[in-house]
Amino acid sequence: MATHYSTVAVTVTFVLSVISVLLLKPQKNLFTMIKHVNVKDHGAVGDGKTDDSLAVTNAWNAICHNSSYSIGNFNFPTGNYQIGPLTFTGPCKPGKMVVNVTGNVTASLKNAWPNNVDTWIKFEHVTNLVITGPGSFNGNGGSWWNQCEAAKGTCENNPTALAFHDCRGLTLNGLTSINSPRNHISINACDGATITNINLKAPENASNTDGIDISATNGVNVNGGNIGTGDDCIAINGGSYNINITNLNCGPGHGISVGSLGRIPSVKEVVSNIKVSSVNFFNTQNGVRIKTVKDGSGSASNITFSGIGMNGVQNPIVLSQFYCPHQNCTHKSYSQAVQISGVTFYDIHGTSAGPNAIDIECANGNSCVGVALSKINIQPAKGQSGVISICKNANVQSNVVSPPLNCTPLAAASLIEMPLDYNHNDKSQQEAIATT
Numbered sequence: 001m002a003t004h005y006s007t008v009a010v011t012v013t014f015v016l017s018v019i020s021v022l023l024l025k026p027q028k029n030l031f032t033m034i035k036h037v038n039v040k041d042h043g044a045v046g047d048g049k050t051d052d053s054l055a056v057t058n059a060w061n062a063i064c065h066n067s068s069y070s071i072g073n074f075n076f077p078t079g080n081y082q083i084g085p086l087t088f089t090g091p092c093k094p095g096k097m098v099v100n101v102t103g104n105v106t107a108s109l110k111n112a113w114p115n116n117v118d119t120w121i122k123f124e125h126v127t128n129l130v131i132t133g134p135g136s137f138n139g140n141g142g143s144w145w146n147q148c149e150a151a152k153g154t155c156e157n158n159p160t161a162l163a164f165h166d167c168r169g170l171t172l173n174g175l176t177s178i179n180s181p182r183n184h185i186s187i188n189a190c191d192g193a194t195i196t197n198i199n200l201k202a203p204e205n206a207s208n209t210d211g212i213d214i215s216a217t218n219g220v221n222v223n224g225g226n227i228g229t230g231d232d233c234i235a236i237n238g239g240s241y242n243i244n245i246t247n248l249n250c251g252p253g254h255g256i257s258v259g260s261l262g263r264i265p266s267v268k269e270v271v272s273n274i275k276v277s278s279v280n281f282f283n284t285q286n287g288v289r290i291k292t293v294k295d296g297s298g299s300a301s302n303i304t305f306s307g308i309g310m311n312g313v314q315n316p317i318v319l320s321q322f323y324c325p326h327q328n329c330t331h332k333s334y335s336q337a338v339q340i341s342g343v344t345f346y347d348i349h350g351t352s353a354g355p356n357a358i359d360i361e362c363a364n365g366n367s368c369v370g371v372a373l374s375k376i377n378i379q380p381a382k383g384q385s386g387v388i389s390i391c392k393n394a395n396v397q398s399n400v401v402s403p404p405l406n407c408t409p410l411a412a413a414s415l416i417e418m419p420l421d422y423n424h425n426d427k428s429q430q431e432a433i434a435t436t
């Protein structure tokens, strides 16, 4: 037996291992880089009834903690895998983890959950995580919404369906998530996320079921998909920078919003470099919106909304420094405001189902700087008698805007609070909106 490999043998072995990688075949030798793990090989049944949580956890651990591989490929083949709340924790030994969801993954029913769990499926500290469809995640949210509605409690404590925390290099491609108990996707404290062809669905009257919530994250590209969840399609929250959202359909729901920012006066919230382009809104409560809470601190800057289509949207364009999350703001003067600067609304057209096509309300003459609107044409939707623009306390540049802007001269804060997001628990408000 040779005591050392010849250069030729090493080269041949290397070439063979590269070929095996390229063929994406499960291999068991030392040179294999990709490890394929199928949840069924770890005992998952996939019949929609059996709890597959343990099998799925074991399958994840088998690759995440094995340093023999550089890529872990984790498969949910055709089938319906019922799992309870699970956390997939990294860092993983393979530098990249690919989760291939061909089948469906369904949440166990609420009554089978432990108490006080904030997420159904959580990935944390995982680098270069890729999750690909065409499979779907079904959060079985119905029992969660019904229960909190019936108790007239807040639905804000229901769990998120898919949460990504402390990630770098996240990719979600072609995924479907339906009926999440609370928001469908949360991206928090991440660096670099690409979300393509996403499909998020919940009934219009579901409670607190935002599509994608982004917070404390740098660099997100959302490109392509349909989001109709009854709540915000996408919300961009504090600590988020370089966010690019394009080619989406949004509705039914509450539109795409920056904020709300400044809920807690002592917590400074900053967002910047946000671009939302080529998005169509269908019958949403709002279209494009920036909302800050009275007396908050921080800033929202360099934000562009362009190439936007409005179809029967209640409040197509909103910039408000009077957002009041729980209809609980006191009617006192402003002590401070989240500063808004460099906001462009460009090439926005379509129809408004409410009277206010454009609504810009700033705290005072200095709290909104460099707001520009151009090439805007919003007409009344069928059944809506007319539309107007509101503009208060803002020095807005406008060019070819219909309905025209007539900004009141800079004056003391108007202190008109706008309950733009209705509270699902407050039936009188729901009715008020329904009859608008």
Ligand SMILES: *[C@@H]1O[C@H](CO)[C@@H](O)[C@H](O)[C@H]1NC(C)=O
Pocket: 028, 062, 065, 066, 067, 068
């Ligand atoms: C890692 O994978 C290799 C090859 O399949 C296997 O021999 C080894 O036991 C695994 N290690 C762990 C910790 O699972």
Ligand SMILES: *[C@@H]1O[C@H](CO)[C@@H](O)[C@H](O)[C@H]1NC(C)=O
Pocket: 073, 075, 076, 077, 078, 100, 101, 102, 132
């Ligand atoms: C995902 O799995 C399916 C079969 O389950 C396979 O056909 C497909 O190539 C896999 N995709 C990736 C990216 O691994």
Ligand SMILES: *[C@@H]1O[C@H](CO)[C@@H](O)[C@H](O)[C@H]1NC(C)=O
Pocket: 078, 079, 080, 103, 104, 136, 176, 178
């Ligand atoms: C997966 O869910 C989709 C709906 O999202 C459904 O059309 C499909 O039949 C389901 N497939 C399986 C294998 O359960």
Ligand SMILES: *[C@@H]1O[C@H](CO)[C@@H](O)[C@H](O)[C@H]1NC(C)=O
Pocket: 145, 146, 149, 203, 205, 206, 207
């Ligand atoms: C939503 O509306 C459906 C159909 O009207 C109803 O059955 C369901 O209870 C409502 N859900 C909530 C959470 O209000």
Ligand SMILES: *[C@@H]1O[C@H](CO)[C@@H](O)[C@H](O)[C@H]1NC(C)=O
Pocket: 221, 223, 244, 245, 246
């Ligand atoms: C935003 O997305 C569009 C479409 O994918 C792309 O052309 C553009 O370069 C992106 N911008 C940034 C800053 O990533």
Ligand SMILES: *[C@@H]1O[C@H](CO)[C@@H](O)[C@H](O)[C@H]1NC(C)=O
Pocket: 242, 272, 273, 274, 275, 302
């Ligand atoms: C504003 O944001 C865009 C991305 O949307 C970015 O390309 C540009 O550099 C930013 N401008 C400044 C002055 O930071």
Ligand SMILES: *[C@@H]1O[C@H](CO)[C@@H](O)[C@H](O)[C@H]1NC(C)=O
Pocket: 326, 328
């Ligand atoms: C209203 O605000 C007060 C003071 O901040 C707070 O204690 C209370 O919990 C709030 N109520 C609701 C319904 O949010």
